Amino acid sequence: MDKKVRVRFAxxxxxxxxxxxLRTALYNYLFAEKMGGDFILRIEDTDxxxxxxxxxxxxxxxxxxxxxxxxxxxxxEDGKVVQKGDYGPYIQSERLDIYRKYVDQLIExxxxxxxxxxxxxxxxxxxxxxxxxxxxxxxxxxxxxxxDEAKKRVANGEPYVVRLKLPKDTDITFHDxxxxxxxxxxxxxxxxxxxxxxxxxxxxxAVVVDDHLMGITHIVRxxxxxxxxxxxxxxxxxxxxxxxxxxxxxxxLNKDRKKLSKRQGDVSVEDFKDKGYLPxxxxxxxxxxxxxxxxxxxxxxxxxxxxxxSFERVSKTGxxxxxxxxxxxxxxxxxxxxxxxxxxxxSEELIKAGLITxxxxxxxKEYMEVLIDTLKDNISLMTELPEKARFIFEELxxxxxxxxxxxxxxxxxxxxxxxxxxxxxxxxxxxxLDYAKTFMKSIQKKTGIKGKNLYMPVRAMISFSVHxxxxxxxxxxxxxxxxxxxxxxxx
Numbered sequence: 001m002d003k004k005v006r007v008r009f010a011x012x013x014x015x016x017x018x019x020x021x022l023r024t025a026l027y028n029y030l031f032a033e034k035m036g037g038d039f040i041l042r043i044e045d046t047d048x049x050x051x052x053x054x055x056x057x058x059x060x061x062x063x064x065x066x067x068x069x070x071x072x073x074x075x076x077e078d079g080k081v082v083q084k085g086d087y088g089p090y091i092q093s094e095r096l097d098i099y100r101k102y103v104d105q106l107i108e109x110x111x112x113x114x115x116x117x118x119x120x121x122x123x124x125x126x127x128x129x130x131x132x133x134x135x136x137x138x139x140x141x142x143x144x145x146x147x148d149e150a151k152k153r154v155a156n157g158e159p160y161v162v163r164l165k166l167p168k169d170t171d172i173t174f175h176d177x178x179x180x181x182x183x184x185x186x187x188x189x190x191x192x193x194x195x196x197x198x199x200x201x202x203x204x205x206a207v208v209v210d211d212h213l214m215g216i217t218h219i220v221r222x223x224x225x226x227x228x229x230x231x232x233x234x235x236x237x238x239x240x241x242x243x244x245x246x247x248x249x250x251x252x253l254n255k256d257r258k259k260l261s262k263r264q265g266d267v268s269v270e271d272f273k274d275k276g277y278l279p280x281x282x283x284x285x286x287x288x289x290x291x292x293x294x295x296x297x298x299x300x301x302x303x304x305x306x307x308x309x310s311f312e313r314v315s316k317t318g319x320x321x322x323x324x325x326x327x328x329x330x331x332x333x334x335x336x337x338x339x340x341x342x343x344x345x346x347s348e349e350l351i352k353a354g355l356i357t358x359x360x361x362x363x364x365k366e367y368m369e370v371l372i373d374t375l376k377d378n379i380s381l382m383t384e385l386p387e388k389a390r391f392i393f394e395e396l397x398x399x400x401x402x403x404x405x406x407x408x409x410x411x412x413x414x415x416x417x418x419x420x421x422x423x424x425x426x427x428x429x430x431x432x433l434d435y436a437k438t439f440m441k442s443i444q445k446k447t448g449i450k451g452k453n454l455y456m457p458v459r460a461m462i463s464f465s466v467h468x469x470x471x472x473x474x475x476x477x478x479x480x481x482x483x484x485x486x487x488x489x490x491x
Contacts, residue, residue, distance in 0.1 A: 005037025006215050009063075009070070010044045010207070013055035016268035017062040019321065020222065020252040020260060023286040027249060028220045029068045030287070030309040037217075041073035042210060043091045046200045056081055056091075062269040066279045067302065087214040092206050099201040102209050102239060103162050103194055107147070111238040112194055114150040115142040115163045137190035138163070162195035164204075164231060172230035177218075177247045177311045184230045192231045204228060208235040216244055220311075223248040247311050250290045253318040260321055276349070276383030278337065281330035290319030299332050327380040335376055339369050345382045346372045353386035355393040367477070370433070374473040392477050395486065396464040405456045405466060406490060413449065414457045418490040420446045421458065425480050436472035462486050 009025040011017070032039035041063070045051055060076050063069075072085035083090045106112035115138075117125075126136040142150075143165060154160055166186045173183040194205040201209075211219060226248050236243040254260050260267045272282055284300050291314045293300075300308065334342070347361035347368060361368060375388045390396065398406070406414045420443050428435060444454055456466050462483050463474050475483070 005035040007032050007218050008040040008042050010042040012044050014050045015052045033306045039070040041070045046092045114160045116160050159197050161193045163191040174233045178314050208232050212241045218245045220247040251318040252321050276381040278333045281333040285326045285329045331380040342372050343368050349385050374469045391463050402460045405460045414490045418487040433476050436475040
């Protein structure tokens, strides 16, 4: 195919954006960018029973947050949903006349037919076929109603749908980039409804018309659509159109190899955003859930993903979503994140936790940078920062392993150290980082106490723990006043 690559992400506005949907969008984006093509956002809202108010806005905002950019389709500008591009409308509910035109064409050419069967009959037929061990599909009861008769019944107001008239016992073959050639016989496929009784097309009709008219060259979607693809291929042929390339992606699974669901925890993009995951990390990890690079590299920038990505290395089997691995990837990005970006994110979390004020964050940029640099290696998510930083801003209870360095036989030692620290700090106006680096040597010289007997009690008295960041960082972050206050109980 020599045409310019055009791909689309076409979700339904039914609520939150599933993490599996984000991966589909990501793969479309990576491919389009690599091939110098166009990436389109289209909204498939023909199933009005599932439409959720605000879902389109949530979808667009989620893609924007993730850094997945599209060149055409549906956008938000000045708080309003707008459409941009030469192939609109990009919202299916605004394209009903277009679909009707092609449905009518198929009917006139004998490739589709009016069906007047009510729900009760359809349910009964499907149940009977299931009992017999047959595929539960429509029995074709209305297939051979003469067109003139069918039109009269329609004109008289009789409820109807329009179905695809598949040929009997015919193999339909198509090529999938991931799975190779696939053949399905029409005896295993239903005469799919193309137009519903409410006048809206089904997904199957709308997607083929839209993809053709919008010049889509590659259909990149989840493998759950594989059984429907023969119907779509037949529609392309029936309408005299060139079919696109198909790429069906493996399902995103949990560790039990079951499809990710809301019942099992976080599955929406917003969930991961709210938990403090970085969009770069989420994209990086999602790319690897179903795709593998040629080497064992695990950390990628978006530009590197674009360069390396190919559908040829997409797996046929479901990709396992491992939250622990995602946490590890996020930690790598966190540690390499620009300090200015981190400072903003950290400030937001610390303000939210009530540990600092917005004014403090703005007025103490160097302090905030040291705080982040000190603690970032100990967190996987920015939302974990407040808990790790709490000992800096609040006095905490002493753990049992901490008390042993300050009580009993060690109480006198702690007292000597507390007095020495107070004396040393009284000689300076403030604790700078340079001063903090030499501080413990000064205390050693003053007291003659060394090693574990020096560091453990000092750390315990001022930070309430015998574990944690480097002592010079703790001293700087606490400052004189807090240290004096914390030492009072040990003198």
